[in-house]
Amino acid sequence: MSDMTSTADAPRSPGRPRSIRADEAIIEATLDLLAEGSTIEALSIEAIAARAGVGKATIYRRWAGKDALLLDALRRLKGVLAQPAGHSVRDDLVLLVGAIGKNVDPRAPKIMPCLASAVNRDSDQFQLYQNIISPRRQLMREVLRRGIDEGVLRGDIDLEVTMALLTGPMLIQRVLQWNPDLDEQTLPERVVDAVLQGIQVR
Amino acid sequence: MSDMTSTADAPRSPGRPRSIRADEAIIEATLDLLAEGSTIEALSIEAIAARAGVGKATIYRRWAGKDALLLDALRRLKGVLAQPAGHSVRDDLVLLVGAIGKNVDPRAPKIMPCLASAVNRDSDQFQLYQNIISPRRQLMREVLRRGIDEGVLRGDIDLEVTMALLTGPMLIQRVLQWNPDLDEQTLPERVVDAVLQGIQVR
DNA sequence: GCGTTACGAGTCTGACCCGTATCGTATTGC
């Protein structure tokens, strides 16, 4: 997708090879600046170059512009998929819900909120976002299906609505800080249990 | 909060009074530009003035800067609180959930996503956001409490978690377009029913 | 060593914008 992919095959390189350290420094600088509070569009190539200790040309040699750089930088944040143990449906759901918005990179929580706007205005970034979350949705869908097969969950539930039910509360809390009084730590467990049991008198 | 409040008392005005049409045109232009896809920080006073058919000085005569103008402009969007009928707890919840992210102004859904980032970086805007949603949370809390009193809802549920459960799915759908396959129209009903009944086999 | 390419640093042009000031004009109270 970016120029960097061409590094893989590496047919032959006449001159001095590109510095891998520069690649890394540029990406890191981008994420650092975002995590420090810069918004996406306030981010300038000049600032990134300065922060990375790199000439502007070094950036333009690798990426076409800010958008392409950002696309590569944000890819770093998606982290790895959580792997449900497969024993208890409830525990698996707690694990998956707890993993929402939680990434390997500690900067991710700071950066994620500012993506919310971008996702709804740029269709490329919307696609990137969907590409990241759809495998996670799939994972949760499979756990729910397993629950139905095992007879733990009812067969007539709407899987998509149920996933929204499990994901929504965690997401608005992590991304929007919707309710400052809500404890994020114990939220996954409480959400899963509430969804499982319902709130109605039976 | 802004200079405009001083218009209220109006002690005495020597010269030509300020044009109310200009006030309106500036606010409208601001909201229009935001709704058309401009982000908050890409929004410039010059663009607003041009769109409103107004000189820049006319804007600076009223507001100290872009932030003050935005604060006033966004206040227009919050709309009125939904009024639950008070008959059926389920119907009231469906009404409240359906009202999430739904404002009188048709531009609101387009503008809301780009506020997500601002809310998490500027504490002033975070407060403004909390001030807007906390009465709505209170409304929902009262409906839930009524449900408990009436014996429709269990007494041992966590109100705050339940509210997150009801609000989250709707919010991520309206603001983040979390799952494009999910029908926004019928979502409130389905969310409320799922939360009421739970998904577990009983 | 030589051609080639990359490097950090810096320069340059052309946008765009802010916030202020200044036009000539319009609208108010007196």
Add this chain to the structure above:
DNA sequence: GCAATACGATACGGGTCAGACTCGTAACGC
């Protein structure tokens, strides 16, 4: 009519930034 204040328009100095370019230098294959 006259002072006062508003209006839209425009010009201004100061600032930031995009991208393309230029340095002198560094690292590679041959």
